Each structure stands twice: as structure tokens, then as C-alpha cells.
Amino acid sequence: MAEASGRPGFLERERIVAPPGWSRWLIPPAALAIHLSIGQVYAWSAFKTSLEKGMHIGGVASALPFTLGIVMLGLSAALFGTKVDANGPRWAMVVASSCFVAGFLIAALGVYTGQYWLVVVGYGGVGGIGLGIGYISPVSTLIKWFPDRPGLATGIAIMGFGGGALIANPWTASMLSRFGASASAPSVDPHGIALAFLIHGVAYAIFMSLGWLLIRVPADDWKPAGWEPSAQKTHAMISTNNVSARNAIKTPQFWLLWVVLCFNVTAGIGILERASQIFRDFFDTVPPSAAIAAAATAFVSILSLGNMLGRFIWSSVSDVVGRKNIYRLYLGLGAILYVLIMLVGEHSRPLFIVCAILILSFYGAGFATVPAYLRDLFGTYQVGAIHGRLLTAWSTAGVLGPIVVNAIADARSDVPGPAKYTPAFAVMITLLVIGFVANELIRPVAAKWHEPDEVVAEDKTEAQT
């Protein structure tokens, strides 16, 4: 709503239309400030054991805030995607920051007062809404600022989501240790955990402020210097038309891409969720050695690096080779890598590690490339809202992947070594092949779903008045 002076309100889209000369290279750090923060959710395990000891709860209960957070991520991205597109990125970033920070503060209160349900509702519920809105908040803006390199732009931001845990994991562990709440200590002080949550909330509030202060949308007639829209690489799979979010979900392209994303994520989570245990089962000696424990920890860390770098590298490559081709690589080579791990992984540790890193790099890249794939298919008109709806595939995979791997591995607990995982890996290979076929079936969207140019232009005008 406009202020009394007639100047647009602080959160309004019109207030953040970039002046001439504004550098588009300010937009990736604004997006990263949000994504590096909300990526903390992948470091939830740093709190897990301390909470179990300090609040006398079990493993299932201590995982609840994380699980609820991921479910809320997908749901809120789907529900609020249209609102994010309509209200603009600053509004979305302020709402996301408020929810994410409030989640930590409520969790701090919950631990301090001994009310664990407040931790679940706060971090998982309220914070989870912040995750969903924050995740999609910069995506369509980045695509508009980098029409020449949309894969690179969204890759940088979404790499931040992978890198968030890289920062939060050691930071949280060192903070808990300093406050007498380390999981490895004989006793855990719950007040130390509460203080750590409080400091996380305050620190992330400050860190994320760069995002909503710096974010700008390009003027309607802006284009990168030296770039001609008419000279844009043309391809049958890159549409110059626009499809609304409401119509997009009626197209087979949307649901085929949903299957592609869901199964690509499921296959990655298959390794990610149980990485440490898988490594031990493949390479442990009898009796178990301390060196294997340290190596398994390092294995988890290097997978997070693969997950993060894949988001940037492969999505940038997709700008050159095209979105459909890059998903052929993620799904096709991913399936072959799983076969290699099954057949020869236990005989060569370097080969096993390289295969696992590549699989995780494809997992991350699947997330990072999908906004550009959506833009190619549905245009930029409501790409944020469409992306939000597609993220329900992530919520599904977040439940499906761990269930498949853990259920099969648990049912075969009496089978020694790598053979324990053979059926689970076979399921992953099958899912990747189905995803590959779904990707092959994706064709340009039929003209009957295209929005008339005047409707798109009218909506843009309305958004800026």
C-alpha cells in the first residue's frame, strides 16, 4: 500500500525498481543472504543429539522439527508462490526472514521453558514457512536480471541453500560446546541450547537483512548491456510465450517435470540421508577401526560440497547445452553411477567416493536447474508461482527417499556389507530411469495455454501501480 506522501510503501515492488546503472551483480549476494541462511535447515542434526540429551527425548521426536520444516517448505512454496510473484521479492524476503527468525526465537523459548512442542511448532512450522517463501523469493527476480544466463543466476542462489549447512554445522557445534550443551559432553545444559537458538535467530536476522535491503527488480524495458533479446539462443524447447501458474499445472509438461524432480531428488536422498552408515557398511573392517569413523564423517562433509557445487556448475552448463540435455545427464549418468557403486564400489574406495559425489552433485543441480527449465517452458510471467507448486515434488521425495532406503536396509539388517543396499540401489536406478523417460516426453507447451500478451502487460502494469 502506498504511503500518505504518495511514495510506494517500503515492501512494494514499485519501490524497488532499480535506477539506471544499478548493478545486477548486487542481486546474487542479496539472494545468497537469504539462501545461505535458510540452508541452515540441513544442519539441524547439529542440534539433534544435544536436544535428545538436554530435553530427554528420542530420535524420532528430535527429527520432528526438521521433517515438519521440509514439509512446510514445499507446502508454503506452493501456497504462497502466486503471492510472492504479485507482491515482489522484498515483501517475500521480509516475510521469509521474519518467519525463519521467529522460528529460532520460539524454539529458544520452548527449550528454556521445557516445552518441546514449541520447538517443533516454532522451528518446523513457523520457520518452515520462512524456508518455503525464502527459497522461491529471489528466483524469478534473478531470472529477469540474467535473461542471458538464467541457469548461472539461479545456480548461484540455490547453491547458497546447499552451502548454508556448510556454515551452520561447525558454527552451531562450536556454539553448543561453548555454552555447555555439546552432545559429546557428559551432561547437556538446556539453557545452553536455548541461548544457541536465540543467538542463531539474532544473527540470521542481521545476515538476512542484506537480502531485503539490496534486492531490486529491473525496469520493464531494462536489458543487460550488449545483449539483444532478438539474438537470444533460440530453440524449440525455449518458449517466448507465457503461461499462468493456474494453467501450468494443467499441462503434461508440469507433471512430467514434477516426476523428473521428484525422482532425481529421491535418488540423491537415498545416499545423502544414510551416507555415514553406507560408507561404514561398504568399507568397515572387523573389528571396526577409528579411522573408518573419521572417514565416514569426512564422507558426509564432502557429499555436501558435491551437493553445493553441482548446483552452480551443472546449472551453468545447462545455459550452454540446454535444460533437457542436462537432465539427461543427471538422470542417465546418475543411474549408471548407481550401477557402478553396486557392482564395483566396494573394491575401490576412490571410485565409490567419486560416484557418490557426482550423484550428489546431480541431486543439487536438479534443484538449481529447474527454475530455468520452467522459464524455458512457461516463460517468466508467473515462473515463481509455478516453481513454488513444483516444489511439492521435493516434499514428496523428502519422505519417499528415506523411507525406501531405510525400510529396505532395516529389513536386510542381517545381510553384511554392501549387499544390504542392493535392492535399495536397484529401486533408485529404476526411479532414475523413469525420470529419464519423463524428461524425454517433455515437449513445448501447446499454444492454447499461452497467456495473451496484453494480459501479461496489464498484470505488469497493475503490479507497479
Add this chain to the structure above:
Amino acid sequence: MSSSTPDTTGKPPVVLVVIAWLWVVLPFLYGLYQLVIKIPALFG
């Protein structure tokens, strides 16, 4: 629709760009360092 305007007017906020990137890169480098010191154990 009006013709496109190239991004050639005004003065790019160079100092702001540097500060903004440092804001996000420095915490990231801390995380990366913490990761790198664990890697030797993987092949050890």
C-alpha cells in the same frame, strides 16, 4: 511496449557490490575451511 534500455547509464555502485559479496563470501569461506580440514581423513 517501449524499446529496451541498455544498462549503460548511471554509475555502478562498485563499493556496494564489493561489500555485498564480502558479506556472503566470508561466512562461506569459514564453512569451506572447516570442511577442507576434514577431507584428509577420507583417504587416510
